[in-house]
Amino acid sequence: MGVESITEVAVPQAPPRKPVTIYDIAAAAGVAPSTVSRALSRPGRVSTETAARIHEAAEVLGYKRARPRRPADSTEDTYVIALVIADVGNPFFSRVMIGMQESARANGYTVLLIDSREDAAQERAAIDKVLHLIDGIVLSASRMSNSAIQQFNRAVPVVSLNRQVPGVTSILPDSAQGMHAVVEHLAAHGHTAVTYLSGPPDSWADGARWEGLTQACHALGVRAQRLGPFSPTVGGGVHALETWGHRPTTAVVGYNDVLAIGFMKAALARGLRVPADVSIIGIDNAGLSALTNPGLTSLAAGSRRLGARAATAIIGHLRHRSRPQPAVTVVGMSLQERQSVGPAPAAPACLPEAT
Structure with a gap:
């Protein structure tokens, strides 16, 4: 029986298919390439009939669109500003959003809200996805690195709230002045030691508040300790x-109102009296601080006013189409006295055992 021989035949490979371009789509749809570009990147800028024809041609040709990027020197405005916040559930950020939205709307701009959930990676990824849709960015308590923020500032104007970033326009509450008012208020009630309940470790504002508190305590002869982060x-x-409870003091200052309210709620549930056993102060003067029982004394950062100032700053950059020398604006804070502070x-007090 003979052995069957097998002859291998080389099959020529088809040349790689060239990617479909907007010029191919324009030819198929019978429109100008610029019309295709508008239809694919800016919905609503062409008629419904034309847009449908363009999208149908793109689908037939197998067009795969990369995420569009606006050139750095583009003069075409979207009239959309991104507001990036750390936590949409925090009333402070809600008031920032209201203040910014009111000012932006009055000037013909729309605000796009992004909630980073206190995560720098999510924050950066979300901004990157919408960068081609926006004219500018307002970062409220950003968790990103300075270099990441500066990189976005090279693409579109950026304003930073509650954090000072080198080379970026920044609007800051005056933490030193505000915390001095806090410690002065406690000292006037006879408190000689205060605990600061710190917030997120990546929060610039947390560091500024602690620094302001320690400076005020040193000046006024009050002992300070820091616990957390929480x-x-x-x-x-x-x-x-x-x-x-392991190192109690007669007074406590929370990183923000929500943290302070949680502390007060737990203290009352364990049988402590506020303010007879412990005085508590929050920061931000969010809407909830006036609704607790007792009412929470809070250091007001003027969140709504901060939002309006941020909108004014970013719109000023956009209207003048300039990259002015970055400015740092410091906004005063005020102490809203309520019933959570006493002699x-x-x-x-010792923390009673949990039941």
């Missing part, structure tokens, strides 16, 4: 009570 939530405040007891 999540800036009610749950974070509940957890903070247990930590504070210091003779000694710090």
